[in-house]
Amino acid sequence: MTRTIYDAVGGMPALVSLAHAWHERVLADPVVSHAFSHGYHPDHTERLAAYWAEALGGPPAVTTSVASESEVVRMHSGNGPHQEMDARAVECFERAVEDAGLSGDADVRDALVAYFTWATGYMGTYHGSADQVPDGLTVPRWSWDGLVDGTDSRPSQHTE
Template sequence: MTETVYEAVGGLPALESLAHAWHERCIADPVVAHAFSHGHHPDHSHRLALYWAEALGGPRDYTETIASESDVVRMHAGNGDHHEMDERAVDCFAAAVDDVGLTADPALAAVLVAYFRWATDRLGIHHDSASDVPDGLDVPRWSWDGLVDGDGTAAAQPQ
């Protein structure tokens, strides 16, 4: 059996390090910092790591204990188009992958950055209103081959 991206990254401790490194880079970036200018949860890095763990093939602790996927999408909705901020957030993520030593495995680093870019684009689709976000969304799962359908198989990637 092939290990999940979650297993390959080193589980929750590694994702917590990555989330912390990414958050620190975002706060230091003059454009991305705006996303956190109105405050953030004091346990943001841990909660983000739990979310990434679920998305990357780990346990479903985020949606079982913190929030639903619909809640996550709503939290990021209604903020208008922010393409430059999104691009810089992806750059911060790629740098954080390097900061925590995950670039030692180029395939792992590439799949993590591909996931983050896709997830960032996905969270930006509800520019106008959080009320446009439907209930009942599932956390999209990501594998070595990209987005995974609900049945566990790799889904076709949008071009």
């Protein structure tokens, strides 16, 4: 059995460190911080780490106890395109990987950055309105080879 990215990074403790490092960086960024100007849940970083864990081969802690995938996508939808913000969020993530001590293994670093870059675009699928997000989405899974086939439940013809 192949080791998951979740296991390779060190499980939940490492992902919580990464989420904290990323959140600190985005709050300090003049562009990305706008996404948090309305406030955020006090457990945001722990929830984010749990979401990443689920996507990277760990336990399904978010969708079994916090929110469905459709709810998560709705929270990130209806804000119009924001390429600059997305690019800066990815830059913050790349630096957060270093801050969290996860950049020493190039395979792990590259897999994390590839996942986050893809996920940033995925979360922006429904630019027009959160009402466009269908019920029943499932968390897309990410492996060493990229998106796991069949785990991205967005409509393939969505062009918004």
